[in-house]
Amino acid sequence: MAPLSPRLVVPVDVKKLPREQKVPLHNRWHPDIPPVADVTEGELFRVEMVDWSGGRVRDDNSADDLKFMDFTIAHYLSGPLRIVDSEGVPASPGDLLAVEICNLGPLPGDEWGYTAILERENGGGFLTDHFPSARKAIWYFEGIYACSPQIPGVRFPGLTHPGVVGTAPSLELLNIWNEREKSLSETSLETIKLCEVLHQRPLAHLPTPENCLLGKVQEGTAEWHIIANEAARTIAGRENGGNCDIKNLSRGSRIYLPVFVEGANLSTGDMHFSQGDGEISLCGAIEMSGFLELKCEIIRGGMKEYLTPVGPTPLHVSPIFEIGPVEPRFSEWLVFEGISVDESGKQHFLDASVAYKRAVLNAIEYLSKFGYSKEQVYLLLSCCPCEGRISGIVDSPNAVTTLAIPTAIFDQDIKPKRVKGRPLGGPQLRRLPDLLSCSNHGRLPATQDRSGTSAP
Amino acid sequence: MAPLSPRLVVPVDVKKLPREQKVPLHNRWHPDIPPVADVTEGELFRVEMVDWSGGRVRDDNSADDLKFMDFTIAHYLSGPLRIVDSEGVPASPGDLLAVEICNLGPLPGDEWGYTAILERENGGGFLTDHFPSARKAIWYFEGIYACSPQIPGVRFPGLTHPGVVGTAPSLELLNIWNEREKSLSETSLETIKLCEVLHQRPLAHLPTPENCLLGKVQEGTAEWHIIANEAARTIAGRENGGNCDIKNLSRGSRIYLPVFVEGANLSTGDMHFSQGDGEISLCGAIEMSGFLELKCEIIRGGMKEYLTPVGPTPLHVSPIFEIGPVEPRFSEWLVFEGISVDESGKQHFLDASVAYKRAVLNAIEYLSKFGYSKEQVYLLLSCCPCEGRISGIVDSPNAVTTLAIPTAIFDQDIKPKRVKGRPLGGPQLRRLPDLLSCSNHGRLPATQDRSGTSAP
Amino acid sequence: MAPLSPRLVVPVDVKKLPREQKVPLHNRWHPDIPPVADVTEGELFRVEMVDWSGGRVRDDNSADDLKFMDFTIAHYLSGPLRIVDSEGVPASPGDLLAVEICNLGPLPGDEWGYTAILERENGGGFLTDHFPSARKAIWYFEGIYACSPQIPGVRFPGLTHPGVVGTAPSLELLNIWNEREKSLSETSLETIKLCEVLHQRPLAHLPTPENCLLGKVQEGTAEWHIIANEAARTIAGRENGGNCDIKNLSRGSRIYLPVFVEGANLSTGDMHFSQGDGEISLCGAIEMSGFLELKCEIIRGGMKEYLTPVGPTPLHVSPIFEIGPVEPRFSEWLVFEGISVDESGKQHFLDASVAYKRAVLNAIEYLSKFGYSKEQVYLLLSCCPCEGRISGIVDSPNAVTTLAIPTAIFDQDIKPKRVKGRPLGGPQLRRLPDLLSCSNHGRLPATQDRSGTSAP
């Protein structure tokens, strides 16, 4: 009898360093990073992956690991995989690669994750001008649910997904990336400041050989140096998919990726147990190691047939996808609104980023009335299944965005109430601890004080 | 026996002009526009409203009415309503006004609407640089469904909502609005161009007495002139709610509005049979006349208790809301992605507006392969129940947005398929017309050619 | 300009008696009841209807009207309608009639309904041996929501639907009905008792001229006497649809009805604002007057093509339907189980009716711990959007059924909790009355005591 399980094409061992893995990992995009395995379309296969940091973030009470993190390591990816059809002919540039996520999850024995605020000087996040210091929350998984000793009173089912899924760029596409991002990074900060409020961080992450890991390409060789100096960083999502951080790429979804190189060279990584729209604190999903079970199909000529470029070259395309059928179901949502007036009161012109920032700040202020510190809420909104919408983008001068939070994730009623004398955030019902809500596997005592995320 | 129906507090007659209505309408925000009626909290009441244009857009095959529209008329609102508690004490500044939308819909006998692209020189829209000419699609309603002779092969249930719902601003808040918007409108266009691509339209709509309608304030009086010159235009959503164009403010939802003046002075208007997130073509919802059945509750002191300002004054707040339980249910979505690289290939820094523009353009290109003109798709994405998300806002330099379209609204399968020789958008199945799909009430022959929206 | 509204083909005036309506009603099934109007396929049309009793049940505090009700009046139906195609050719026996419910609701000005327990001697209900006395609860509608002064603390959106929708039977089918039901009614009660526990009511409702209303057939004529003596009663659902009481036949659903006579002769009535699966208290939905907006399509030959008979003749078919897209959304359900062991402890063999009875009794016992009388819960479970499932029908000897109740309809948490000392059903939170929850339009003071449904 043939085996019934998916074929494991990339195993990982979370006790080993990224560069020690049996099947080598990589952390850059480049057409010349060679495939680590072949996969046939229609075949069910399994890819395991370390967390984005390759295990540098620890299950402890200090955020020091994140405070001093070197982000040139991001993200350790599994692959590339060369996709071939049933006759062994590889996917070709111009094809469309349909990837179905049949299953995914944490690695058995490693069922935990973390959400972090990054230090302002080390990358920051969407609200780094409000939350400049590194913080960390640890999440433990109980099957579909996550809960955190650092953010008590909250528990939710994960909409688990890979933060990164993409095909390798062609050299031509890579050059486009490098040029446009270099161009941006050379823009005067003064100019940029005029239109956005997120100015503390590097404008773009340009190629660097530092901490570069290139799979089967041996470090220190001439080939390695060439690739390392031009390979794209993985932080931004781009035409090839990549770090798109779309929280709905979960079980049962299908992603249609453009193929730029022979074999497609599919890579994945950066598993998220859960993430809110925007992933606002940057390291904001519940980051973890994990596995994917995938199937691929090659739609020959599909890139031309389905993806019309929006931009100056035929390469300016974007992936499309279909949502899967088993997303967590919530029926009650509390929604916060934001308009494109910034915190200083300045009016911006239809700027959805500014409007979303204000929606998030409104939500943080509101939820902090229920016994949480603002850092806790910032972390929570980064990783819980909240939805960020562009509601109005034409009613000048105000873009209107909304942030919808499922109320069922809280163990208290967070809706506004006409109640005299009820202490907001105080004990609404004196009750015994609900033992089903979060066990922490007997490891950590649930924090009584709700204000303590891990600072360095 | 007391009447069982909601009390009609604002009737409208769609055959009359806005300024002829029995209960006078208004089209500006100002604290001194007097209430037209009192409403007691807990009472179920009905408000009728003309469409935003007050009937200037006709059910015909020409877009001339929109091409030459004077937007200083926007939006004709019903109200203001003075909200009092059971003892007759009005809502006070600092309270929170909870408004429940118990029901809503088109006005009996007027079951139709329209979606339009505005002329670039006359306001444009999110994609005005791509679609500079006025176009119009008429929609007929069949109960919960809408269909259009101009966009055949599409039919969907409406997520009906008022585009505008808000309380009156205080004079202090009004001044804040006028100052910040004036300041923006005086910005050099060159500067603005650096950060956005939507530069053809007025940056802000400043107060003007032109076409000003102020309810019970008689035109031409000294009072009228004072108010008309300082009253805020209704086009932008702001701290008081207003034209937030949030498509989920539908049946069963609750809106929590800050109260800035005694009595709250609640106004509503701009009914939408349906709208997509963003309302991208500007006049992009299915615009109609309609009615609301509402209940209010005053949460005394609730503004202070629940809404913490994000900005320099205590007035920098935003409404919050809860979503209702009867939104249309879709289970299959095709999703388009956009990154913050514009159509010229230029890289922008975490700009969600640019990213959303690209997602929308990707969707338009894709759907135009299925037999539709791009204008038709632009109109369709403005008004169908599609969802626009801010998926990633931290992975510099690319913001990632998504636009999710429910596939069930089409009468053909729009998902990518591995099918040799299938003519995209061609007849997949020769069949008799599905008489349930759109009757047009026997009025208009269904357009055989799918490419004909109404041009002037 | 042609009218945009649906054509009103059957108007009703709720202030008039059933036999005084302008377009005559009927309350029997018979092929010879002549159509009152023609309807063309593809046309949107409106049918209004009185409540099943034709206005005999009053909006008051007494259940006398139900206690002494004569059920030979049931149900007053609107129609029959003769359905023709665009060339005027009527639907023919063997066709399938697709009926789409585009919209529906209460009649403007008559927004209320009632739910009743019937007197054991006068029909009873599913639990008549437990609840032998007539009771009534009045429901007031606030748009999508219903609430009742007799059952305080509960409010829910309606899944509104017609209890009765059907085509006229052919004479051959009518004879089959009359014969099989007569045969059942002549069965010895002793025999029946062996297998079911619902033995207090008539086994079947046979034809009777009493209170017979036959539309355009004038009472007292020879024709009337012939029809009245053989026309089928409307209480049972049958091959033609009829009183199927399927709560999901709501907005946007499509019903495929077999056509047995020329023109199909479609009739509808018995509007329900809401109903639980089973409609257990018999007069158990929220009964009301109302309107339907419908479209029809004739699928020529569709009965043969799609409906294979299960039974001895080609007429032994059943309607099929598709569920609409706007049903109320609930995400949390508390579920009660029942097995086919009756209240005396007697084991029945895979009897789903017995098992469902026990599930309902379990739910009534449980909910009565939260401050309600058992009569109140019985009424509530009859009309709220609860779901009754046949979960297991093969694990002899126990059928297993479940009754799932959406928890969001209650203003208190009804889930089991590990809470010491919390008084079940007592005040969990002392709070001001939530004025949004149920206004009763200022008509009736909300009952403070939760135990008072209307007895005679």
Add this chain to the structure above:
Amino acid sequence: MAPLSPRLVVPVDVKKLPREQKVPLHNRWHPDIPPVADVTEGELFRVEMVDWSGGRVRDDNSADDLKFMDFTIAHYLSGPLRIVDSEGVPASPGDLLAVEICNLGPLPGDEWGYTAILERENGGGFLTDHFPSARKAIWYFEGIYACSPQIPGVRFPGLTHPGVVGTAPSLELLNIWNEREKSLSETSLETIKLCEVLHQRPLAHLPTPENCLLGKVQEGTAEWHIIANEAARTIAGRENGGNCDIKNLSRGSRIYLPVFVEGANLSTGDMHFSQGDGEISLCGAIEMSGFLELKCEIIRGGMKEYLTPVGPTPLHVSPIFEIGPVEPRFSEWLVFEGISVDESGKQHFLDASVAYKRAVLNAIEYLSKFGYSKEQVYLLLSCCPCEGRISGIVDSPNAVTTLAIPTAIFDQDIKPKRVKGRPLGGPQLRRLPDLLSCSNHGRLPATQDRSGTSAP
């Protein structure tokens, strides 16, 4: 660092026989079957289980294994588990045991299952008079999806659940079971025939030592003989939960089980990848081995507080449960109706079992028009996520039930259509095989002919 994974309290090895497992299994209910492990409330733990048959059904093309199956083996269960609180005090009779299913799934390496029709002479099923011969379909799992070479063109996400979950009965409760079931089994078949149509199978499964497996109780001992002769069979669901076959007991659900013996003695088994309401073909779920990850909470005194008996003793209670948040989402359903008239045309009185049988037969007839054999549809409706409802149980004489089938599980459009000349079930679109739809892991060629389930 403590381990992060759930504690494995019952491991199984599917290559070993049930009686060879390291932690012994059992296949009867009895208070004296000793616990195999202790579990503390709040602890996350893992229980593995063999399929109900202990591996007797093979992944092959013959139904012989089921044709000659001895059902005295059913069901091999994992447990009993003794539940204690944090101080080591066990659950006590009168408590309520809340069990949360945090996760579940197939066992890694054993990702397949089967659905079977049983031979009429060997147990039959709900429709055994129509389908008397054994048949088998094998299902392969691709993450959340299942597909079968025997039923091509169908693929669906599983609503995975344990068929059996229950606590041990007390001796008193066991006696009640044995007495009432013995009493039923002694009923004259003639009498039973009057009220039901499922008469070919044993009326009840009484205790028998044959194939009895009693966990730690050694076979052949005096104790074993005593227990084996009085222990209840596991086929029926009862007051303790047991084989309730409720398809919604999936990820995230909570079950509240009454506690009858000290420690509760929780047992589980009979894992189903998916099941339709009713599990109509008896061995009708997708049967598999699997694992559960569970948490428990003891609600002290909760049985008395929450579960009021419906029956002659305090033991006549039933479990209750809450549904989890990640059930597969479907938005389009085709629904079949059934009334309580049997296939011979005979009228039954409000018999939901007869009505459900007719709804199922209607669905089988209908779907068999789309290229499937009736056996295939019978198998499919047993295991796909279809919903069986008791829609009307009071409109005498007809009970009305409905069977709702999600249309998205088919690769063709199964809705009725007004299409001239379209061959029903024929190729609607000539297309390349969709490689994502079912890979079978390269093991079995997809059956081209859709009519071949495995016969002996």
